[in-house]
Amino acid sequence: MQIESEWLQQQIDSLVVISEEPAPVVTRILFSDADLRAREHVRRLCHDLQLKVTEDAVGNIFARWPGSDPELPPIATGSHIDAIPNAGRYDGVVGVLGALAALRALRASNFSPRHSIELIVFTSEEPTRFGIGCLGSRLISGALEPEHALALTDVDGNSLRRWLEAIYGGEPTLRSVAKPKGCYAGFVELHIEQGPLLDRAGIEIGVVESIAAPATLRVQITGEGGHAGAVLMSDRHDALLAGAEIALSVEQAARESHSRDAVATTGVFRIQPGAVNSVPFRADLEIDIRDTNLSARDATLEKIQTEITTICHRRRVSAATVILNQDAPAVCDPALVKILEQSAASLGFSSLRMVSRAYHDALFMAQISPTAMIFIPCRDGISHRPDEFASTEAIRRGTQLLAEVLRKLAA
Numbered sequence: 001m002q003i004e005s006e007w008l009q010q011q012i013d014s015l016v017v018i019s020e021e022p023a024p025v026v027t028r029i030l031f032s033d034a035d036l037r038a039r040e041h042v043r044r045l046c047h048d049l050q051l052k053v054t055e056d057a058v059g060n061i062f063a064r065w066p067g068s069d070p071e072l073p074p075i076a077t078g079s080h081i082d083a084i085p086n087a088g089r090y091d092g093v094v095g096v097l098g099a100l101a102a103l104r105a106l107r108a109s110n111f112s113p114r115h116s117i118e119l120i121v122f123t124s125e126e127p128t129r130f131g132i133g134c135l136g137s138r139l140i141s142g143a144l145e146p147e148h149a150l151a152l153t154d155v156d157g158n159s160l161r162r163w164l165e166a167i168y169g170g171e172p173t174l175r176s177v178a179k180p181k182g183c184y185a186g187f188v189e190l191h192i193e194q195g196p197l198l199d200r201a202g203i204e205i206g207v208v209e210s211i212a213a214p215a216t217l218r219v220q221i222t223g224e225g226g227h228a229g230a231v232l233m234s235d236r237h238d239a240l241l242a243g244a245e246i247a248l249s250v251e252q253a254a255r256e257s258h259s260r261d262a263v264a265t266t267g268v269f270r271i272q273p274g275a276v277n278s279v280p281f282r283a284d285l286e287i288d289i290r291d292t293n294l295s296a297r298d299a300t301l302e303k304i305q306t307e308i309t310t311i312c313h314r315r316r317v318s319a320a321t322v323i324l325n326q327d328a329p330a331v332c333d334p335a336l337v338k339i340l341e342q343s344a345a346s347l348g349f350s351s352l353r354m355v356s357r358a359y360h361d362a363l364f365m366a367q368i369s370p371t372a373m374i375f376i377p378c379r380d381g382i383s384h385r386p387d388e389f390a391s392t393e394a395i396r397r398g399t400q401l402l403a404e405v406l407r408k409l410a411a
């Protein structure tokens, strides 16, 4: 099987310009013009390959190569094309366009699958708009209640319900998105590692065995505003300062955790009114907490919640805290992991079993299907930055392995 790596690289590069910001910056926030245009672009590529393209009520795209035995559950692959602000070109995209290149190679080799093969382009793997990641795959797996999903709001106060009504028209039918356990015979996601281990060790393929457990807290702090010159220091209830202390306590909680893999980040910090001569009366924070060890992650989360209460009480500001998600880690299917490892070896690629510290749609697909992931190295482990880079050759290897595994699983 020959991967058309030049075609694949060109496709990756042409998606870069479908962005809310000029290249090399990629920003494709859910439902932005760039996100909608990128979906259209990918749908067209799927049509070009004569795949049967459908879309569910939350915008997950399914592109199917029908197998010869329609009774068999399909094999699925895929990832996402939305991107956080100031991102690069490979996160998610390699798993979508790489899957297309794998299907092209399988077609060109005259392979005829018995199981259907389905490419899934998941809606909003990134949490930027609604604060919660893996929106599409969460709904597919049934981990997120449709009513809860529809009520999620973005920074402008617009709900998912409102967005779906505006884009698709009519009442959103999110209940129809969930799929039963066993609906896929397997799910394999190709992705850049987003960490430094493969690149540092000079290893060509990462075989993911488990995915770390993420949680997200949204904190709304309300203090008291006023004139920056006139409000006496002793009378202040500054929402920003409470938020700043909270952000420091988030760092401390992760550093002091006994767990090696504990990480915690305050990635969103917005203040109002945002004027130099006005005491901030409101601060909105979003805090991302992860660990490979679930009880350690929950202990960090609890510690942060206690700190929020203590800090806000001392500063006499109020805090409304919502846990947007508190997910368990995923364990990949041991049989699939073995197939990936053996296939990598048969193609002559070095490989390493590893943990995914980033989350992926595979985290939720693992709840309904045997799941595994293929990682490829990215330079210096850099990701979620415009200088994210994976070589054409690394992408080719990952794609070749994906094609090989799809061939084995769908035969």
Ligand code: GLV
Pocket: 125, 126, 133, 357, 358, 359, 360
């Ligand atoms: C995915 O983008 C993550 O934040 O892990």
Ligand code: MN
Pocket: 084, 091, 126, 384
């Ligand atoms: Mn990402």
Ligand code: MN
Pocket: 080, 091, 092, 125, 191, 360
């Ligand atoms: Mn990703």
